[in-house]
Amino acid sequence: MTATKGLEGIVATTSSISSIIDGVLTYRGIDIDDLAENATFEEVAYLLWYGKLPNAAELEQLIKDFNTYAPIPKAVIEQLKLYPKDANSMAALRTAVSCLALYDEEANDMTPESNLRKAIKLQAQIPTIIAAFARIREGKEPVAPKQSQSIAENFLYMLIGTEPDKVAVQALDTALVLHADHELNASTFAARVTVATLSDIYSGVVSAIGALKGPLHGGANEAVMAMLEDIGTVDNVDSYVHDKMAKKQLIMGFGHRVYKNGDPRAKHLQKMSQELGKITGNMNWYDMSIKIEDIVTGEKGLKPNVDFYSASVYTSLEIPRDLFTPIFAISRASGWTAHILEQFDNNRLIRPRAEYTGPVNQKYVSIENR
Numbered sequence: 001m002t003a004t005k006g007l008e009g010i011v012a013t014t015s016s017i018s019s020i021i022d023g024v025l026t027y028r029g030i031d032i033d034d035l036a037e038n039a040t041f042e043e044v045a046y047l048l049w050y051g052k053l054p055n056a057a058e059l060e061q062l063i064k065d066f067n068t069y070a071p072i073p074k075a076v077i078e079q080l081k082l083y084p085k086d087a088n089s090m091a092a093l094r095t096a097v098s099c100l101a102l103y104d105e106e107a108n109d110m111t112p113e114s115n116l117r118k119a120i121k122l123q124a125q126i127p128t129i130i131a132a133f134a135r136i137r138e139g140k141e142p143v144a145p146k147q148s149q150s151i152a153e154n155f156l157y158m159l160i161g162t163e164p165d166k167v168a169v170q171a172l173d174t175a176l177v178l179h180a181d182h183e184l185n186a187s188t189f190a191a192r193v194t195v196a197t198l199s200d201i202y203s204g205v206v207s208a209i210g211a212l213k214g215p216l217h218g219g220a221n222e223a224v225m226a227m228l229e230d231i232g233t234v235d236n237v238d239s240y241v242h243d244k245m246a247k248k249q250l251i252m253g254f255g256h257r258v259y260k261n262g263d264p265r266a267k268h269l270q271k272m273s274q275e276l277g278k279i280t281g282n283m284n285w286y287d288m289s290i291k292i293e294d295i296v297t298g299e300k301g302l303k304p305n306v307d308f309y310s311a312s313v314y315t316s317l318e319i320p321r322d323l324f325t326p327i328f329a330i331s332r333a334s335g336w337t338a339h340i341l342e343q344f345d346n347n348r349l350i351r352p353r354a355e356y357t358g359p360v361n362q363k364y365v366s367i368e369n370r
Contacts, residue, residue, distance in 0.1 A: 003355035008257065012350070013192070017048060017338050018181040023261050027181055028052070036268045041151055041176040041331070042066070045123060048181055048338035049116065062120070063150070069124035070145035070154065072096075073103040077132060077142060085137045089130070089322045090213040093329060094206055096129045097122070101202035108200055115344060118201045119337035126333050127151055130326045131158035152176060155330065159319070167279055168317050171272050172327075175313060178265040178306060179328055181335030183258070187211035187218070191336045192343045196350040201340050208336045209329055215252075218325040218332075223252040224311035225321045228288055237291040245299070253308030254296050262303035269309035276316035285312035 004010050018027050025032040028047050035044060039053075046054040046062050054062060076099050083092050101107040104121070106114045132142035135158075143158045152173035156164035182188070191208040195201065212218035231240045244251050256263055270289075277286040289304075289312050296302050314324050 001353055001355050006257075007352075012184060012189070012352075015184070015339065015342060016051070017335070017342060018183050020183050020258050023259055023264065025182070025264050032178065032264055033268075036174055036177050036265070039177055041173050041180070041334075044177050044180050045334040048334050049119060049341065063148070065120050066124040066151060067145070067147045067149070067154075069121040070128050072100065072125050072128050072132070075103060076100060076129070080129070080133050080136050080142075083133070083137075087137075088213075089133065089326050090209060090219075090329070092133045093126070093129060093326050094209040094213070096133070097126065097202065097209060098206050100125060100129075101200065104202070107202060110198070110200070110344070112341075112344070115201055115341055119341060122201070122205055122337060123151070123333050127155040127330050128158060130323065130330065131155055134159055134320065134323060135161075151330070155327075156317075167276070171276060171313060171317060174268060174272060175310060175327070176331040178268055179310075179331035181332070181338065185217070186214075187332065188336055188339050192339055193350045195340045195343050196347055198347070201337065204340045205333065205336055208332070212325060212329055212332065218328040220252055220305075220307040221310045221314070221324040221328065222321055224307055225315055225324065227252055228285055228311065228315075229321075231288055231292075233284065234287045234291055237288055238295065241292055241295045251292070251296055251302075253304055253311070254300075254302040256305045259303075259305070263305040265306040266304045266309055269306065269313055270304075273309045273312040273316065276313060280316050282316070285315055 016028070018025065019029075027035060027044060028051055030047070030053075039047075042059060042063055043053055046052075046058065050058075076096055079099055080092070080096060083095070100122070104118065106118060109115075128142075128145055135142050140161070143161050145154045145158055149157065150169070150173060153164060153169045156168060156172060184192075187208040190211040191204040194207040195204040215223050231237055241251065273286045273289065274283075277283040289309060293304050293308070297304075310328075311324065314327065315321070319327065
């Protein structure tokens with residue numbers, strides 16, 4: 001046996017949920033460009049779970065279910081109030097999602113019907129948790145979700161406490177579509193490994209959140225914004241980027257393990273970043289991003305990934321930087337749960353081997369002779 005570091009190039013399972021072939025991302029065979037330009041996030045969630053786009057009645061029922069399940073137990077709200085005000089937002093989300101299982105009487109019901117219902121519950125409740133935590137740490141009371149609203153609209157409403165701008169809702173909804181699934185990424189793989197033991201769906205999503213928290217996965221968008229804030233203005237971009245290059249330091253938001261000719265999602269976020277910059281009257285973040293891309297792509301051949309422009313999009317929406325990755329989790333919950341359901345449908349324990357590189361032919365030495 002020979003190890004492959006990072007499992008790069010290893011095909012670990014089969015899946016009919018999403019694909020990345022020749023640089024083209026599809027959900028259930030539909031090109032991401034088509035979905036980003038035409039579909040709502042609710043339609044995409046339905047597509048990932050059921051394998052087809054919903055008709056009008058099916059979409060209406062799913063939105064109704066999301067609205068029904070969006071409120072979280074009062075006990076979870078009270079626990080959120082006990083978290084440190086400076087707690088890592090992804091750690092808070094991870095803990096709160098784990099708590100949800102304690103208040104769901106179906107948590108350990110492994111029937112397909114129950115698991116699908118729990119997938120819908122989780123998709124509905126994760127935005128409520130994030131918005132509640134964000135308000136609580138600012139000394140504000142959580143805002144209850146409204147009925148008959150999309151997930152994007154409801155999240156922004158619960159976060160800011162007032163009706164969100166339609167442009168902001170549309171931008172966030174498109175971002176959710178773009179982040180919904182991405183084949184066998186690290187967090188999705190973590191979720192499938194967990195539930196392959198026949199652990200419950202909550203455990204699978206908690207594992208996924210733990211993986212998404214890392215700066216080499218979901219946390220990359222926060223690192224991009226930290227970089228932009230550190231640079232400050234367009235005039236500082238050239239010296240900053242070239243200094244990083246000279247020191248062989250990583251420039252966040254560029255390159256991808258799977259995409260060699262650019263992330264197909266990035267162009268949609270770039271367009272949104274530009275549009276939001278014009279609407280808000282602040283083009284600084286967009287202009288800096290464009291100049292960074294010109295240098296890095298021109299001199300290193302690396303192209304921006306989905307994290308690069310999502311940073312300026314969320315900032316233009318006045319979303320705090322440490323909520324970028326939790327918002328990623330709102331979207332990816334649809335993909336995680338779709339993969340969990342698929343794993344349950346045709347399960348086999350995921351148990352790879354390791355290439356041993358340690359010492360051999362060792363003997364036990366009694367403690368008095370060590």
